[in-house]
Amino acid sequence: MTLAGCEGALSVVDPAGPAAREIATLWWVLLAGATLIFALVMVLTALPFLRRGGPGSERHRIRTWVIGLGLAFPMAVLAALLAYGLVIGERLLPRAGDEVVEVAATGSRDGWTFTYPDAADRTTSAVLHIPAGRPLDVAITTKDVIHSFWVPRLAGKLDAIPGHVNILRIEADAPGTYRGLSAEFSGPGYGDLTFTVTAHDAAAWTAFLAGEP
Known part of the structure; x- marks a missing residue:
């Protein structure tokens, strides 16, 4: 039932041409990137409830998850998505041609x-x-x-x-x-x-x- 809206004459994820196909692919890539970041946020949210070890191990955990993955991973994913979006945008620009x-x-x-x-x-x-x-x-x-x-x-x-x-x-x-x-x-x-x-x-x-x- 959730995917019922993905079909039909006005569906953006049921492309029938090259430009629409590029846009649909971009949508799926953005969805995958957003899902990865969401999953990481959920893991970071769960960490305080799973605390184990002394203060030293706690500091190491904070440094690894929050500073390392909490900042570096989302920035890398967002940068990759931005670069991919710019490439797709360039492909969608109209260009002169004899067959146009x-x-x-x-x-x-x-x-x-x-x-x-x-x-x-x-x-x-x-x-x-x-x-x-x-x-x-x-x-x-x-x-x-x-x-x-x-x-x-x-x-x-x-x-x-x-x-x-x-x-x-x-x-x-x-x-x-x-x-x-x-x-x-x-x-x-x-x-x-x-x-x-x-x-x-x-x-x-x-x-x-x-x-x-």
Whole structure:
């Protein structure tokens, strides 16, 4: 029952693309590091109830557990997690490439609209069309207040800020349908600002660019 929330269309630990996979791996690594530190804290908490020996052995125990492991071990784990997080963050940055598709996403209180420069600036509402197996850069902005573009199974979330464009790299491993949502409070009814990402195979993507429904 505890793991029931790890499945589903909005699960961040059920990735369906390379960016989401990197984020899910980072989450598991952070969880493992936090678990190690928590276990050590529990051991240090239990030590006062297990005191044995004279004052000399007590001082040695304090020096070994509290100063050695109580400080050195958490600092080493946190430093390793920080370094790993920076590496993952660098991998998630969008990079130019010949195979990268570009789409503009505009958020508003009325919903999300998407424009496709490669399809003569064709526009869709509430449905983002992408090619499967190819990286896609989403240029995110908003007409009114701050929103947040998020497709949990494909990538991390990124804010849509008025007057500014943020770029998010997403990619789907295979054709399919993925749920997206606005993850930033933007007023009453913001929970309904959802959208769908449809990943097409090569033939369907070509047909979409040609203007077919």
